[in-house]
Amino acid sequence: MTMKYFFLKRIVEIIVIFFVIMTLFFLLFHFAPGDPVSRMVDPSMTHEDAAYMISQLGLDQPLFTRYGIYIKNFFQGNFGNSFHYGEPVIQIIGDRLPNTILLFTTSIVLSAFAGIFLGRITAWHKGKLIDTLGTILALVCHTLFLPWAALLIIWVFGYQIGWFPLGGILSPELWIQPETGYVAKALDVLYHMVLPLFTLCIIHFGSYMLIMRSSMLEVIGEDYILTARAKGLSNRQICNRHVAPNASLPVVTSVGLSLAFSVNGGALTEIIFSWPGIGRELIFAVTNNDYPLALASFLFISIVVLVSNFIVDIVYTYLDPRIQY
Amino acid sequence: MALKKTYLQQARHRWLSVKAGPYLAFFWQNPIGKWGVLLLITFGLMALASFFPPLIDPMYHPMTGVDPNISNVTPPAWNHWLGTDYMGRDLFSQLLTGARVAFMVGVSAAFMSIVFGTLVGMTAGYSGKLIDTLLMRAADMIMLLPTLLVVLLLSSFIGQLSIWTIVMLIAVFRWPGVARVIRSQTLSIKEKPFIDAARVAGASHFRILFRHILPNVLPMALLFMTFRVTSAIILEAVLAFLGFGDPGTVSWGMMLQWVWKTGNMFQAPYWLFPPGICISLITLSFYMIGRAMEEILDPRLRKEKIED
Numbered sequence: 001m002t003m004k005y006f007f008l009k010r011i012v013e014i015i016v017i018f019f020v021i022m023t024l025f026f027l028l029f030h031f032a033p034g035d036p037v038s039r040m041v042d043p044s045m046t047h048e049d050a051a052y053m054i055s056q057l058g059l060d061q062p063l064f065t066r067y068g069i070y071i072k073n074f075f076q077g078n079f080g081n082s083f084h085y086g087e088p089v090i091q092i093i094g095d096r097l098p099n100t101i102l103l104f105t106t107s108i109v110l111s112a113f114a115g116i117f118l119g120r121i122t123a124w125h126k127g128k129l130i131d132t133l134g135t136i137l138a139l140v141c142h143t144l145f146l147p148w149a150a151l152l153i154i155w156v157f158g159y160q161i162g163w164f165p166l167g168g169i170l171s172p173e174l175w176i177q178p179e180t181g182y183v184a185k186a187l188d189v190l191y192h193m194v195l196p197l198f199t200l201c202i203i204h205f206g207s208y209m210l211i212m213r214s215s216m217l218e219v220i221g222e223d224y225i226l227t228a229r230a231k232g233l234s235n236r237q238i239c240n241r242h243v244a245p246n247a248s249l250p251v252v253t254s255v256g257l258s259l260a261f262s263v264n265g266g267a268l269t270e271i272i273f274s275w276p277g278i279g280r281e282l283i284f285a286v287t288n289n290d291y292p293l294a295l296a297s298f299l300f301i302s303i304v305v306l307v308s309n310f311i312v313d314i315v316y317t318y319l320d321p322r323i324q325y
Numbered sequence: 326m327a328l329k330k331t332y333l334q335q336a337r338h339r340w341l342s343v344k345a346g347p348y349l350a351f352f353w354q355n356p357i358g359k360w361g362v363l364l365l366i367t368f369g370l371m372a373l374a375s376f377f378p379p380l381i382d383p384m385y386h387p388m389t390g391v392d393p394n395i396s397n398v399t400p401p402a403w404n405h406w407l408g409t410d411y412m413g414r415d416l417f418s419q420l421l422t423g424a425r426v427a428f429m430v431g432v433s434a435a436f437m438s439i440v441f442g443t444l445v446g447m448t449a450g451y452s453g454k455l456i457d458t459l460l461m462r463a464a465d466m467i468m469l470l471p472t473l474l475v476v477l478l479l480s481s482f483i484g485q486l487s488i489w490t491i492v493m494l495i496a497v498f499r500w501p502g503v504a505r506v507i508r509s510q511t512l513s514i515k516e517k518p519f520i521d522a523a524r525v526a527g528a529s530h531f532r533i534l535f536r537h538i539l540p541n542v543l544p545m546a547l548l549f550m551t552f553r554v555t556s557a558i559i560l561e562a563v564l565a566f567l568g569f570g571d572p573g574t575v576s577w578g579m580m581l582q583w584v585w586k587t588g589n590m591f592q593a594p595y596w597l598f599p600p601g602i603c604i605s606l607i608t609l610s611f612y613m614i615g616r617a618m619e620e621i622l623d624p625r626l627r628k629e630k631i632e633d
Contacts, residue, residue, distance in 0.1 A: 017466055025478075032482040143609040145559065147566045148581060148601025151590060159591045257468075264473040268563065272585075282474060283567060286481045298478050305469060 014306045039291040080292040089296045100277035104266050107200035112255050114205040116248050119212025142206030146265050150199045150272040164195050167274035196273040208251050216247040256312035259305050358617025364610035368424050375421035385415050387422040387575045398593050408595045411587045420599050423577040427558045434557035437496035439550045442503025450511025464501035472498045480569050488571040495557045503549045510542045551615035555608045562604050577604045
């Protein structure tokens with residue numbers, strides 16, 4: 001099996017899974033107690049607008065036709081209008097999705113690197129003070145309750161010390177001025193991103209670090225490490241060139257497995273830090289009974305999870321040359 | 326005949342008849358396990374103590390009890406050890422009740438997801454082929470979904486969630502991990518000679534599954550239960566924190582929601598800290614117990630040998 005074939009197979013798998021998810025939620029939408037029409041059509045619309053909406057979403061058609069229209073609408077980006085905002089759902093999603101991807105990817109990459117880095121240090125100094133302290137730190141961070149950690153971080157850095165803003169993604173007064181350059185804008189977003197990013201990294205690096213530590217210890221016991229030592233390589237070379245690259249593979253696997261979990265954390269962080277992302281929009285939509293927006297945000301979040309899963313697979317094959325498909 | 330009997334005996338009570346003493350001693354020697362159990366006992370005592378405050382004075386009732394002299398957030402005092410919330414309700418008794426709710430939700434949701442996951446995992450591993458593929462594909466798919474967001478989306482259809490609906494939802498979405506592990510265990514146990522012996526002796530599939538395979542996968546299922554308890558407690562707390570909790574009960578997540586939503590977060594650290602510390606510590610204690618159990622079950626992780 002060639003690599004190309006493997007990736008093709010994965011892509012087909014992802015598409016199938018996505019269709020199953022879409023179908024399940026379609027069925028849920030239409031068979032859950034209550035009226036499907038009232039879920040998709042804004043109750044505050046005029047009669048004509050509502051009739052137009054119903055015909056466009058195919059709600060007056062039999063189930064199979066309706067399913068076809070649902071799939072077609074999805075590919076045309078037509079999810080109806082949000083009840084709460086009164087705008088097309090796709091516009092809101094398009095607006096929020098980049099923010100979520102920015103926070104999500106940066107936090108995952110940063111926490112994985114932090115976990116690998118700290119796990120390497122603690123495993124290399126096994127049994128010493130730094131190992132004990134690092135392991136305890138990782139355990140505590142791993143079991144911290146995310147919303148509480150976020151509130152605590154806001155309380156400390158946003159309120160008591162006051163270094164960082166309490167929430168939001170940008171300072172409007174800066175963005176309104178026409179003379180602000182791109183660099184200043186990017187720095188502003190970065191400045192607002194520090195606290196949410198810090199929260200997510202604290203929560204996620206713990207488990208990566210524990211995995212890295214135990215897999216380092218396993219690799220250190222291998223014969224080829226003994227060979228490396230016998231060749232007269234320095235400790236540093238053995239650690240960086242022979243142990244760490246092999247030991248970091250399980251971390252990549254666990255990043256892939258914990259993506260769904262990270263999305264949950266991301267949504268919580270977004271809502272606490274008022275980060276205008278898609279997870280926050282989903283939670284708001286559920287609170288406001290804004291069904292079209294809730295469904296569409298959920299579908300897009302699943303796409304993010306599936307695609308990042310695929311990317312993790314690619315990274316894994318790139319990191320591990322032993323893999324043969 | 327003699328051979329058959331020994332194999333069957335071995336299968337029947339392999340796990341149940343093992344002397345638990347050395348294992349318990351080993352568990353207790355492990356500082357992680359010991360501190361985990363001690364922490365858990367503390368929370369158990371808190372949960373038990375939660376029955377008393379309302380008996381002392383109705384104003385200490387966590388939900389309905391309001392101190393007649395207080396109508397606002399107040400700092401800790403002699404009659405309110407942790408202070409009161411925005412309605413004058415006692416925070417300490419709310420905290421105690423939170424422990425009870427956490428145990429209730431955590432243990433029942435974990436138990437249900439373990440039962441379900443074990444059944445699915447055993448069936449998949451034992452029957453193989455098409456059933457195996459189908460069940461494991463379903464498990465893979467559920468594992469890809471962000472549980473919290475799915476539960477939130479479902480709650481918009483169900484309406485107000487009661488504590489038992491939350492428990493059911495958690496159980497429904499938390500079985501795949503267990504099922505995968507139990508399946509792989511079943512696959513290896515299936516090949517052992519005592520299963521063949523049981524089959525030759527004429528045992529039905531049902532009997533083989535429940536009398537011969539189940540006792541052998543039970544330790545692993547118990548281990549996973551400790552991990553599932555934590556994830557159930559966290560999920561319930563998060564739902565309550567976001568305002569989707571059962572309005573009839575007080576949980577730690579709900580206390581955090583109140584302090585966050587009423588805007589007392591910055592002024593009332595005595596209200597912000599305790600519930601968060603409790604959730605984190607109960608998670609930590611179950612996690613530590615799980616790690617210590619893992620060391621007993623997985624000989625590779627052990628530092629010293631158990632003599633039995």
